[in-house]
Amino acid sequence: MVDIYVLPLKYKEFKKIINFMIRGLHVETKTILIKNAIIIGDEIKKGSLITENDKISEIDYSNSSLNHADEVIDAEGKVLSPGLVNTHTHLSMSLMRGLADDMPLDTWLNDHIWPVEANLDGEHCYAGAMLACAEMIRSGTTCFNDMYFFMDHVADAADKAGIRGTLSHGMIDLGDEEKRKAEFKETQRIIDKCHETADGRIKVAFGPHSPYTCSRELLEGVRKEADKQGLRIHIHVSETQKEVEDVMEASGKRPFEYLDEIGLLGSDVLAAHAVWLDEDEMDIIKERGVALSHNPASNMKLASGVSPVSKLLEKGICMSLGTDGAASNNNLDLLEEMKLAALLQKVTTLDPTAMPAQKVFDMATRGGAAALGLEDEIGTIEVGKKADLILVDMKSSSLTPLRNPISHLVYSANGADVDTVICNGEMLMKNRELLTINEVEVISRAEEASEDLLSKL
Known part of the structure; x- marks a missing residue:
């Protein structure tokens, strides 16, 4: 008789084993053919593409060899783009959209947002995250980087919606x-x-809120644990002048200098905002390989200031794009964010050549992927990469005539122009119809959750 010993497993380890067994049993191959699209790849030209399960398996610019698949999409008149990557969000804050407008960050946080957040529960966060997922899918975002509370409920929402996310x-x-x-x-x-x-779409990072809300001990502990577990770090840094003054008063150093001194910074760190920087801090960011998330709409709405993105790009720093939460934006439309990012740098520098459309587009795609350590998986249209793709319909009055697809995506398009969204090889939206989310139910549930949350004040 053979004895079988069952070792105790953590929930995560058990789930990994079960998922591996399920994948091992699943032998069916699912393919999607997108034909006659204007593909934004290594070059921009008309062609066809096939996805096989979760990856891009073939790209053909002759439009001849690709004819058969389980599902065929005729993308005539549409641009095929990598899915957009939103590198700084607070999804569940969609419940607070329009709650506290037109006030400075300190007042906004202390007098309005934090009192509401004190009453949050998991159901609220799930409802808000589902609403945010619907909005992001509709506007072409396939991957997001979120920091908030009750994050297992946010993970559940993202899982059901079919979107990719890093949570902290x-x-x-x-x-x-x-x-x-x-x-x-x-x-x-x-x-x-x-x-x-x-299926690997959901990852977790450490999320110390900021240098002014976290003790040195917490930040040092985060670095130790991130190194130990091989996880990334997501943090707000230098969003406002007051933050810089507060950190300097407490530590004698500017925020990035302080974070560097205590050893937090590294190539696994994504810092959101980075508005108030001096030259030495920019050099530190570059030297340590820190990635940044630029949030122009939120920074403008809260009058936080203008991040020196043009300078940061010139230094070769990894720049990405984020919307921040819907309470300070007030939407999650990354196509709209691209235009704001470009125009803000131009008017601030008084240089119309600053932040050309291609650079902004790169921030929202390959830059976002690199900022999350996912550059080998997403961010560009290449064979072997994950099938995270969007189709944008160019057959509208606001996008005609079609001469420069990148220019149109950055300066003319908005979320309403997105027609089809694919993430990890799964169709999340087709012909502007959400397939993984019952939008009517999600909106109703979010309204109820928001009313319940505000009633507790």
């Missing part, structure tokens, strides 16, 4: 040791439960 619990201790321990405990819970789930 927003860690804030304000110098309180017990709070610090609780933040690490919650972060580890999310890592164990959610990292590398949803």
Whole structure:
């Protein structure tokens, strides 16, 4: 008789084994053919593309060899683009859209947002995240980077919606040791439960909120744990002048200098905003390989300032694009964000050649992928990469005549022009119809969740 010993497994390890077994049993191949599209690849020209399961398997510019697939899309008059990557979001804040407009960040946070957030629960965050996923899919985003609370509920929403995301619990201790321990405990819970789930679409990062809300001990602990577990770090840095002044008063150094001194910075760090930088900080960012997320709409709405994106790009720093949350934007339309990013740099530098359309488009695609450590998987249309793709319908009055697809995507298009969205080889939207989300139910549930949340104030 042979004894069988069953070792105790963590939830995450057990789930990985089950998913592996399921994938091993699943031998059916699913293919999608997109033909007659204007493909934004190594070159921009008309062609066809086939996805096989979760990857791009073939690209053909002769439009002759690709004819058969399980599903065929005739993309005549449409541009095929990599899915957009939104590198700084707070999805569940979609419930707070329009709650507190036209005020400075400190007032916005302390008097309005944080009091509401004190009453959040998992159901609220799920409802808000589902609403945000619907909005992002409709406007062409296939991958996002989120920091907020009840992140297992956000992961559940992203899983159901079929979208790709990196999630982090927003860690804030304000110098309180017990709070610090609780933040690490919650972060580890999310890592164990959610990292590398949803067929690998969902990943987890560490999310220290900022240098002014996190103690040195918390930040140093994050670096230690991120190194130990091989996870990335998502943090707000230098969003406002007041933040810079507060960090300097507390540490004697500017925010990025302080973070460098304590050893937090590295190529696994994505810093959101980075508005108020001096030359030395830009050099530190470049030297440490830190990626940045530029959030022009939120920065303008809160009058936080203008990030020196043109300078940062000149230095070869990895730049990506984010919307921030819907409470400070007030939408998650990354196509609209591209135009704002370009125009803001031009008017600030008084240079119309600053931030040309191609650079902005790269920030929203390959730049976003690199910022999340996913450049080998997404961000460009190449054989072997994940099938994260969008079709934008150019047959509209606002996009005619079609001469320069990149120019049109950056300066003329908006989320309403997105026709089809594919993520990980799965169709999430076709002919502007959401396929993985019941939009009517999601909107109704979000309205109810928002009313319930505000009633607790």
